[in-house]
Amino acid sequence: MDHPVSRSRPARPRATLLSLSQTAGVSISTVSRALRGDTRISPATRRRISALAAEAGYAPDTLARTLLGGRSGLIGLVLGPMRNPFYPALLEELVAQAADRGLRLLILHAGEGSMEERTAQALLGYRVDGCIVTSAVLPSRVTAICAENAVPLVMVNRVARDHGTAVSCDNAEGGARLAGLLLAAGHRRFAVVGGHADTSTSQDRERGFATRLAEAGHGLACRFDGGSTREGGWAAGLRIAALPPEARPDAVFAVSDGMAMGLIDALRSAAIPVGMTEGISVVGFDGVATALHPPYELTTIVVPVPALVRRGLDLLLARVTEPDAPDELVTLRGELHPGRSARLPAMLEGA
């Protein structure tokens, strides 16, 4: 009566090359070669051992394999703040594509908390083949450790300030494109809702936008700090709504879709219409699913997440096999999604 209902507990002691070799009556190395498809082993033996392995539920011990100097198949992952809906989408794509390449993701860090010492221990202790960083807020620690220990590192959706390998959307171009469209549609008073001041993504988007405006002889009527959160966008919207009507911008660029949604919510709650026909035009950047649908139907630059992830893994794996490869920056052009949240030039209205 010690354990009430301990269900079928085979607890077979884990199939190993040794156990398989014993039941097959051959040596350990024969089993190993048979399972890896070595042609030196006769087809008959190979088939027999494969069947045995499948039946025993054998899975090669990746740890022992890695110990031999091989690769661990582990990618260390540093995740950005999960409340930004862009990151969950990125994560899902990353998991899927990594699995397709036989890689697994080991989460080193998530969110905005500080990176503890344990992160370094994990990075080295589990012998990750490389690291992917999607958050640039506090990467210094991981970046340093990777550099010291020759662990390849690739930033996805971020660009290192002075060096490093990264793949990102062409944020400056996207910002400029949005500015050009808004200008062509006749807007004249522009506002920006910025994100984290210390992330390259936000900086580049805002800079591209402002530069394009300046080229056309325009400036920013006002600028708000949205902190990359939906709540920040909401707060910015309230402040815009509180302006006297003649001081309000007629076009607002929120540098991330999350902020754009909060912004639209705030404007509408203040009875200020947002859209292509009347009121204020709002554009965003990211292309998160929720923003593309009603009630937002946001005009935004869609970051090509699948391609971003694909190129990121390409770059990382290339550096796993060739550690001396020079730093590389890959920039992918985003696609404009013309929604109903902004007045656009006539040429686009049909699309």
Place this chain on the structure above:
Amino acid sequence: MDHPVSRSRPARPRATLLSLSQTAGVSISTVSRALRGDTRISPATRRRISALAAEAGYAPDTLARTLLGGRSGLIGLVLGPMRNPFYPALLEELVAQAADRGLRLLILHAGEGSMEERTAQALLGYRVDGCIVTSAVLPSRVTAICAENAVPLVMVNRVARDHGTAVSCDNAEGGARLAGLLLAAGHRRFAVVGGHADTSTSQDRERGFATRLAEAGHGLACRFDGGSTREGGWAAGLRIAALPPEARPDAVFAVSDGMAMGLIDALRSAAIPVGMTEGISVVGFDGVATALHPPYELTTIVVPVPALVRRGLDLLLARVTEPDAPDELVTLRGELHPGRSARLPAMLEGA
């Protein structure tokens, strides 16, 4: 001119017990014991070796340690659909709390795609100490593998149908509580927007709600399938708006906050007010951050995510050390968040 600017590449060959022992002039085992704080080693030697290890950037090789039969410190993770904003929050909490306990998360699967054979290989090959499953849609494969190989498994925010260990919010009670509040506030025509038909979470919430209504002699005026997505909630809202006014419900329970937000968006876009003073009352379940803020200010049951994760890890670690522990179901009561999206009994209005 082969590699343009290959920065400082120390590529020191990875500090190991052997390398440390050589520089320290002692044996490997002494270094091992010194670093683990074994009192048999003299304090002086311990300090000296610790300093050496820190300087060399030594990190114990977890793989080799695990090979000895110890624990890997790895928790396999099966994630639910990331587009539901509840999961990113759960993930962030999970990463933080796991790190606090010295554990790392290895992502086995994310999203709704089917579970491939590689998942099994990873689960066994990396010798995960246990698994946490937050998605019950396709767990059969992982559940079976864990059961066969005596790998502890805990479901978080899910309940297994017939057996297994799980920790979840008291979904039925929460649903019933919401029903009771809506009844007490005088609502009479009720609707439900359901989620995935095959997840225990959605089922229990809906069942609790309907049961409590039935006890009071009421039924459901209508029911919609929201598919656990925001878009599904939006679609349900449009269908409600399309009903003739006298056929519309005066209270709607969306079994997840994401659907509730879509629902509110749709009702408002159809000029049907939602809120505590007029129009339709909407309540949700989860307590995701966005839903608690304007413009939703949703009345919802907040799932206690930190406690959920804490108990989940408790249960998992208990089963790592004691594999024969019987199945256990832990249910945590959610907290009512009285927002402005629903008319509530007067006793709550002051709160």
Place this chain on the structure above:
DNA sequence: ACGGGCCGCGCAAACCTTTGAACAAAACTC
């Protein structure tokens, strides 16, 4: 002065897989 006990440390095995080298046997060549 000598033996017992303790203190600090080293030896070696074990964990599991991969792989180059070696080895035996069978199938060729002439």
Place this chain on the structure above:
DNA sequence: GAGTTTTGTTCAAAGGTTTGCGCGGCCCGT
């Protein structure tokens, strides 16, 4: 039929860590 290649398999080592056991040296009691 002897030499040579091919074929099928085994041996052994390596990789980094943990740990039971053993071994010297020192202190203390007598």
